[in-house]
Amino acid sequence: MDDARHVPVLLDRVVDLLAPALDREGAVLVDATLGLGGHTEAVLARCGRARVVGIDRDPGALERSTQRLASYGDRFTAVHAVYDELPDVVADLGLAEVGAVLFDLGVSSMQLDLPDRGFAYAVDAPLDMRMDPGSGPTAADVLNTYTADDLARVLRDYGEERHARRIAAAVVREREREPFTTSARLVALLYDAIPAPARRTGGHPAKRTFQALRIEVNDELRVLERAVPAAIAAIGVGGRVVVESYHSLEDRLVKRAFTAATRSDVPEDLPFVPEGHEPALRLVTRGAEQAGADEVAANPRAASVRLRAVERVRPRTRPADEGVAS
Structure with a gap:
């Protein structure tokens, strides 16, 4: 795989947002979703006084990014962890606070490009979908063991799938004949289960189900719900938390945490904010940038x-x- 072809989304804008928080000697960025290291490489190149701690739960991503960033020496540290473990990572490195934290959420280019990981519905592959291939249940385990009600909940809540109950019933019926192991059979089932008019709108009919399974397998939303407040708590004065989300469920959690962190704790009808009760954080972006x-x-x-x-x-x-919504 040519890493150069996998340019991170909004790379220049992300670095511009991070740079003011990293403009001092020894400033630390925690790249909480390291992936192939594209954001980290750009920060190390453009923010010469900073160093980066890169976190990823995928050992393959850590190996590739470590090779890619070897020329930066001790300015880069790779850590195998899930990003809600950020407080432990920071403490283990002896840091009282960090300059910035970056999240680029969702599945990485590398994971999509490796067929045996099962993230992509365009190729037949084992139904794995684990970001850390050595840990936890697979997508096949979810399909073959969850009750119809639990499957429907996952598809509805994490995939925003309107036909969740119909799909769940079809999965339960089909797994009695033969357990699910690869993606092609699931995709074929989805084509049959989703009514034809619905298949003609909203993209590929497997998109929402695959998203839902991936989120469930990796516990993504609950991890994010813990990780964003932890990141807010980890930054010092002048520090920034920057988040790139790719679906409404993620963005909703981020918006909620940021709103809580930038809100004063005095009653809304008070005509002024007393000294000492000003919000500890401010929004840098106006709404969500695209x-x-x-x-x-x-x-x-x-x-x-x-x-x-x-x-x-x-x-x-x-x-x-700390960004915890009340």
């Missing part, structure tokens, strides 16, 4: 990106500063 038409044309994955950023402006003094 990719431009040229980038979307060059990289279709950019079409769904939503980019948000916050900055700490005061030291953390209250639990509300």
